[in-house]
Amino acid sequence: MAQGRGSATLGGLLAVCLLLGVVAHIADAETHTVDWSFNADAWSKGKRFRAGDVLEFNYDRTKHNVVVVDAGGYSTCSSSGRTYNSGSDHITLGSGTSYFICSLKSHCGMGMKMAITAN
Template sequence: MAQGRGSVVALGLALLCLLIHSEVAEAATYVVGGNSGWTFNVASWPRGKSFRAGDVLVFNYNPSVHNVVAVSAAGYNSCSAPRGSRVYTSGKDRITLARGTNYFICSFAGHCQSGMKIAVTAA
């Protein structure tokens, strides 16, 4: 009988691993701005796309002239990065989306105002 319980536990663990793997496998990866990358006038890039929590955004850019800053709605609307905002500077940033609206701007002077910002809503 002990062998039967062990088989049930092993089966349960295998199913759990499968569920965890399927969650990861469902996540999509999106390159922000497509072939142009993270640049000016990308604010409309998310339109027509369906994002889910756990999807990954890849921001490709030249780090000597751009960055990516995760901001609140207020920071997005005012094109400002409040103190404590997460700033990415690698030029190949991978950011996992949280459920709800995720806001990103470039904080270099004038860049956000020139459309270098996106708002991405993940279900």
């Protein structure tokens, strides 16, 4: 019987270690304040992003919005994704490339779009 209790303790210890690793990864996440303007893609150049990081978009909601799109929407400036329009949006990055555009007044076509790759 003692052997069974030891296995349960080891399993519990493993679960705690795994949970601490997840919490540590979340604690390492950074918040990046985005320069959401007509040259937004230039803002992201040279920066490193990780899954779990948060992008903070601050803008005048009467003039702009943020739309999460796929690669096709990014290339063609078509807004088929989720639209944010609070003027102070916080979007958590997943792993891979995330695409953002402003869908108002042809702003995307004037350079108000951004692709972010998170590892």
